[in-house]
Amino acid sequence: MALVPVSGQTAEQIFAAQKYTQEKIASNMFSALNKCHEKKMLPTTKLPGVTIQKLWSYAFENNTPFMGRYHESRRETNLVVGPWEYAADRGSGYRVVSLTTLVEVPRSGTPTPLNEAHRFAYIVTPEKKLLLVLHISSNTPEVPAGGTFRTEAILEFTADTAESDCSVTIFGNCKKMSLAFAAIQYIATPRAIREMTAAYKAMIEMLSKELCNGQITVIPASNEGDSTAAEAGGTVADSAADGSGGSQQEMAFQGFLLLLALLVTLVLLLSLSSLRSLARYSRVIAEGPAHRGPASNGSFPSSVGEDESLMYAAQESQLQSLRTRWLDQRTTITNLERSLSHYWWYNAFLTIAMVSLFAKVFFFS
Template sequence: MSESIKCAIGVEPQDVFAKQQYSQGIAQNMFSPPDKTKEKKCLVPLTRLKGVTVARLWSSVFADSSDFLLRFHRKRNDTDVKVGKWVYASDSSNGYRTASLQCLVDMPGVGPRTLVNEAHRFAYVMGVNGCVKLVYQISSQTPNVTGGTTFRTEAILVVTAESEKGDCAVCVWGGCKKMNFSFAAIQCIAVPKVTKEMTSAYQLMLQLMSEELTGDTLCLDTVGDGADTVDKSCDTTSDPTSSYVSEGPLFQFILLGLATLVAISILWSFSTLRGITHVTMMMAEQFNGVQGRESTYSSSLGDALGAEGGSAAGKPAWSTLNQEQALHRAAKDVQIQLLRHRWIEQREKITLLEAAVDRMWWAVALEFLFMIGILVKLFLL
């Protein structure tokens, strides 16, 4: 297969990648969609390489015949660097390959060097306006590091030019791709280390590209700083100076702390509600029991009053009662009336309390659903 690559016309890089079929242990889920750059951190802003076309950049840096990556890794003191051959598509507009190396790591419980397995892929496309774009994506993993299989580090190099013969500009994005929910446990530690290491590595890569391809040390013109810049209509990526919108370590730590507080609050609310519900049910049962006894007692009292000395007309014969008995019965009747009014007031309060408890249960249920959503966001998405 020829070392030259050709443009796929009228398609987007993500469409090209979606149709790629992989082998050599590479899978589609190792890569994030290249159009999701806003979910990554801009490691190197869009930078022009004067006098360098996309084709020249490819042949000098990424082609099978180039030893640029070997020299780059030696510069970083990496060892045992092995870069596989490209597996090109039939139209030479895209391809993939594997690589491996031993790199220096600063992780407790890990030796000075650890294995890094990489999967590379690229897509070369041309838009309807004639602008060309080369998207080069690297997905890496450190299987021998604790928690290293829970995520992959990603770098997306976006190379754009006004035409196939025009000067190109390079922008590098990077970040972590979560492979399973266990990554959330180490995310706050891993992301800062990965971001720092990748930023240093790809800034060095751009410096070496500039030295070898332009002949000048750090001859990098950032887009927007001068008049001689790439037409921004050719750059369909997001603004590289935009803020890093993915969750930073501090934000993730705060979110995890808030989730913990919400979880404790929900558990406490469940415990409190169980106690309130128990007290409310006891009050309701006691009220219903006393109300029943009141009705029975009132009926029995009326029967007793009617039975004792009642006349033929059915009227109570109060005249047959002595003064002490009459006062005693009158006092009981007044006490029953007072208790009835008090029970009615308590019944209204108990009804309001039951309604409040029902609303609290709904509120706790919504908090629980909110908590589930946070956990899904943290550990699964």
């Protein structure tokens, strides 16, 4: 069934207006498109002889054999592809897909359920070109910490006209579903991007083999440190590495923040140890006057008995011991107090570091 491009709206606007009636799909499963564009997995790759409609009918329409062959090639089983819920204008829609895939956690080749939510928007861009955006959000709930995030892929198919050859660009992202993901995102995100890159590389290679006779024109992205040109007939392997360089600086920065957090934690533990020692000595000083002792002239009351005299003597001995310890530790306490008086710059540094870390992890990750 033919798709109809929508004019006057962006893909983001169409997605924002979508209403989901199925229980297995919701708007919070998807990130904003601009966030998904931060990590390019496969650069723009031209599919010669393939229009957007031909590609849709062959690979993504309801009941296409291609989906079964693709997942079978990846040794994925129990595939259930739900029907598309098309909008009235045939320019957008959504569906759910479930299957059993193989993951590397907790051990290599572990089968686990994979749930996918698909949505698409087909629009006419302001430049009067055609753009088909396919947004896929996946989740592996039985993988350790799998419920804390979702992996996302954006497949963008562009063409000058309905009869023109189309090109595909694929982006990846990890959507944080809970704050617990912050503890594993530095490990989970690179692994997820790497696995998705391999999966969609295999998909484009299969489409090239079946629709383009194995001929693919690769156009590497020029803004991510990639090569400047590629000849027609190149392989997707040439372009698969292009998207990996763009996130290296970001991952290095995130690793630096993690190292900084560990350093700050260690320094705080050492500081707390010193503060505990200071608090202990302060408590000893504060408790000293509470002990009852002999009269101010150093003599015991005449009315006390032998037992009370022994108790007073023991208390006096304890007070003398505490005074001796206080004199011995007075220099140490003075140094600690002097150090604490200069801690304002240290507190300022910790505050700036922790605010930067939390802002990066919870708002810009």
